[in-house]
Amino acid sequence: MRRVFLAAGAALFVLLEPAGAAPPTQSGNADTFKALNLFAEVFDRVRQDYVEPVNDQELVENAINGMLTSLDPHSSYMNAKAYKDMQVDTHGEFGGLGLEVVQDQGLVKVVSPIDDTPSAKAGIKAGDYIVALDGDPIVNMSLNEAVEKMRGAPGTTIKITLRREGEPKPIDLTLTRAIIKVASVRGHLERDTIAYLRISSFKEQTATELEDTYKKLKAQAGKLTGVVLDLRNDPGGLLDQAVAVSDDFLERGEIVSTRGRRPEDVQRYNAHPGEITNGLPIVVLINGGTASASEIVAGALQDHHRAVVLGTRSFGKGSVQTIIPVLGQGAMRLTTARYFTPSGRSIQAKGIEPDIVVEPAKIEKIGGPERLHEADLKGALKNPDDPAKPAAAKPSATKDQSAGKDKDQEAPPMPGDVIDPSASAKADDYQLSRALDLLKGVALFSSRAVD
Template identity: 55%
Template sequence: MRFPLIGAGALAVALLVPATMLIAQDQAPAPAAPAAPAEEAPQVPLDPNAEQPEPTPEEKAAAEPRDPLQVYADLNLFGEIFDRIRNEYVDPPDEEELIRAAISGMLRSLDPHSDYLPPVDYDETRQDMSGQFGGLGIEVTQENGIVKVVSPIDETPAARAGILANDLIVALDGVSIENLSLDEAVDKMRGPIGTTIKVTVIREGVNEPLDFELTRATISMRVTRWSMEGDVAVIRLARFTEQAFVGLERSIEDIYKERNGTPPKGIILDLRNNPGGLVDQSVYVADAFLNKGSVVLTRGRSENESARYDAQPDPLDAKLADVPLVVLINGGSASASEIVAGALQDHKRATVVGTRSFGKGSVQSIISLGPDGAMRLTTARYYTPSNRSIQALGITPDIEIKQTVPEEFKGRDEIIGEAGLAGHITVDGQEETTVGSSVYVPVDKAEDNQLQYAIRLIDGEETNPAYPPKAD
């Protein structure tokens, strides 16, 4: 979200997600940012019989099976090497770790996004995608080595106990956290729901430290935040977790409530440095602004990996039908973010402003392996409604606006994106990007060129042929 100036984190145990889930998430070095129990999101119809892109020659060739004898010979080779390591390596190896390392290496050899997830990593992934954690409900940062409360989250143990913004957390269960990193402190505050922890804080104007006995509860982290810039609504979507669509829906409700039912002059959907997440959430978010047509096409080797996801008319898109929309993207906007930006761009529903996106056009399935963790496997490519792949290319904005990058960040604010990752998936005949795209976003809104341009565009102070978008 914002270019990191100080560390930020949020305290929040995972709700279980299905054994197999689709994610469109990247490992871009883009900064992350701090996300109400989800109501069940509307189901988007899936039409496996809809028109699909034709397989490439490479895909057809890859579908031809090898001779089983060749496969078994290779497996015998693996077994021979494994036995030699077990018997002859200088120190007795951990056999379980050897096998897991071999599995991980096999998956990583496929592309940068396939991998093996040991049980601990799998649990963390499920927590990350659910957007819910067992914790206290405190958003924190770290300044000069001290953990500082940014704000307690409403209706959480921290808020009910009376912890306030700007409180300094100095000890947990009577043990000083002075030498802990922010992540280490956050990990100590997280834990199983129903367990207790004593939090000691120092508060300005209070002479003695204050102790709070808190019981951990399920915390839903905000992935959406909104503000009004004059008559223009700005909605920031940080991640596509299970809370994304519900957060967007509630933000729009709050905006209309604050304006006594009057629509804003326009909406800016800020997807900059949003690294992606769940495919279904990207479909729901795009569907909030569309009443028909495809949102994304997926194509994999198996029939159930190839599908078309369509938008449907509903009260939300009817409410927003006449509200102009601008989407902000940059080099850190990846995968699920690109699905949304590409769908809204192709349907001429939004004008896309900023710099080229990351370019991750593949979908990963998280496949449970029971007590042994899970595997993250690339199972499909995705295409925008106009059948374009953004793999290693990205979404090109309708209007390119660059930031004024401070001297200390120049040369370090750009990433090439998917095309810069070793072993990335290619698309036959498609060009790839060779230059970087900035991930820098100023903390001060007044210095944010992309945001300020979008506001002026909606207010009519800037004009451009791409705004408002016109259907062909």
Template identity: 50%
Template sequence: MLHLRRFARPSTLALAILLGMQGGAWAQQPPAETAAPSSKAPLPLDELRTFAEVLDRIKAAYVEPVDDKTLLENAIKGMLSNLDPHSAYLEPEAFAELQESTSGEFGGLGIEVGMEDGFIKVVSPIDDTPASKAGIEAGDLIVKIDGQPTKGLSMMDAIAKMRGKPGSSISLTLVREGGQPFDVKLTRAVIKVRSVRSQILEPGYGYLRVTQFQVNSGEEVGKALAKLKKDNDGKKLNGLVLDLRNNPGGVLQAAVEISDHFLTKGLIVYTKGRIANSELRFNADPADASEGVPLVVLINGGSASASEIVAGALQDHKRGVVMGTDSFGKGSVQTVLPLNNDRALKLTTALYYTPNGRSIQAQGIEPDIKVERAKLTREQAADGFREADLAGHLGNGNGGPDRPTATQIASDSPRPQDDDYQLGQALNLLKGLNLTRGQ
């Protein structure tokens, strides 16, 4: 079991904390009227008078009538939007969508987004969704949605525009790596995210892909590890690749559980904030579902938040080699504070730290071995000849079979590592580690 030590009242966190780009890291707390006041500082009377004066001037002089409800809600949104990119005022629909997103099924394009220079930036497309099938990549800037510029649009508003009825069409205008804008047409779908996948890459070597951290992802990883051993004829694996690339985050508890599958002791992650109940510590259980298998963890710029918790914990404990490119760098925790009218505040309340005390915020996880993404080209075996191709060649004195050029042409079905340079390098590293260990 996971060990959780809290430094405040244990009843204040009612839902799982979440870490991710769209939903942030959140925990539901009691409605506002039951929460203890956080400060007894006097009200800023001069500023409140100014606020009331501005409200009155807008109502009296704005070109079109504006009701008090709209003005006050806009004021609340303004307060939240100027704190940091992840704090927000959630109206009923947005609050419901945030809660829905952890279940693994929701409507939309299958794209996680953040903000950069006032534009909407793709953090990562989700596997097997309209976004990933259309070729949208992490780092793409969304400059228009259905022809309307996104500059100045809030992230919540942009998400609302991209969501819609399954089967309806949408056009996104993207800019990739400073190039020219281009349009991508997509059809919205019901997004059913399968967060954990696994397979045997080669005899003895497994592959475990986690696309999001959902409520049940920790349990699914445990099942996947057991299945990989079964698929390996019941034998312990010689090596495993844990792929967290383009994983935007999700439920903190799932990140802790997945880390715990590979660790047998020590701290996994801790959080620190101004309020007492924002300080949490999570420790590993002695059980080892991975059986100490040699491990390579793949990350990239689309690996954010909960992904960085896992990569940072395994890196600090020297449990595995982290390979790829620098991660996104989201190290903050958001808490959802429900209000009385089906609305909520999503407020940044803490930062999280790796076991060695590293804050990932705005820096990210730096891989132990940097491997950039690359396109693979293959040298055709038919372009040359080998000794075994020559008529009358001498036989092999060791008794091994001849290997002419024709036998080098692969006839098997494509493997993931054949077209994925980073994955191929991870597999090669695992093989090298086993060679040096005499296996």
């Protein structure tokens, strides 16, 4: 069974056995054995002489995780429990607080609170740093340990200590855990005839939810004049769902391709006839929190000139992580490929540039560092199209992959601004207001052209 995932605190990756690599040379074997002997010597010395007793399993797991995390920001090791938790997340239901997080500078940084969860209701914001959980400093925890501590039985409480830019003192919040049922698609009508569709992440039923929501809005309106697809702060998720959602808005053509280390590893995912809106104009909203699977959708619709992309530059996570089970003890998330939009461009460390740049409205200019993007992460992969770097060889062989055949998913969530995209357009949601104005203008122009 293959499972691919794309997302920066929490999903693109694939579950499969990797193809065998070229056999090492004799000198290469000697160097490898020498390095392994070094590891064994250090491991044994720690076991014998460290000031306190150590757990062998934890030492090995931490060593493996260190090896993987040194490769790039999205490769890591999951023990058996973390692997099980990841599978639970994919189903879209778990007990916890509803936070998307990423490790940054030894702390846990909030990527985005999930809509209508304890974290969102408590006012936690994207960019907040979690510095302590129940009084225990985060600096002493791994990301997996912090996530495990935040999860728990519904109805139980946890004290979270936050550091927020502009706040001189830490913020203490007591949250009550709940069952987090992540509805990945929400929708409503804007201005009576525009379907607003918000995708918060790409789970197992996202495409089905999108289609059902659209049908309900169409029946409610009687006649629709346009669609807003809101992908702001969407950290990613299952690749097959990103392909299926793109397919809902495309009649034909390539949606995305993935290219690995070897030329024969290329895979192409194509659209099929049956576009659900019957050609209605579409505006896609993106921002710095739009990452991975959501960037695939935005890039596909942009390259096919099927939608106008509006907002600010997306996160820029253009790599694919493969989830590989190991020895029945867990799994490793390993970066195995880059993905490319239909025009052949890599968005790795670059992101999707909107067709129309619209910054979110702010009452006053707030100083401070800009939001992080993929290119800002330590060890981030370079973009193969960067002329300053050697470009990856273009593969000659291809495999045609129809949408929905492989269960693929993205990497961990990405940083982004917190917006309330589930509510109707408000005075402070400037980007959505501009999207609605654009669709209204297109509708007026089309009606006059027909007349």
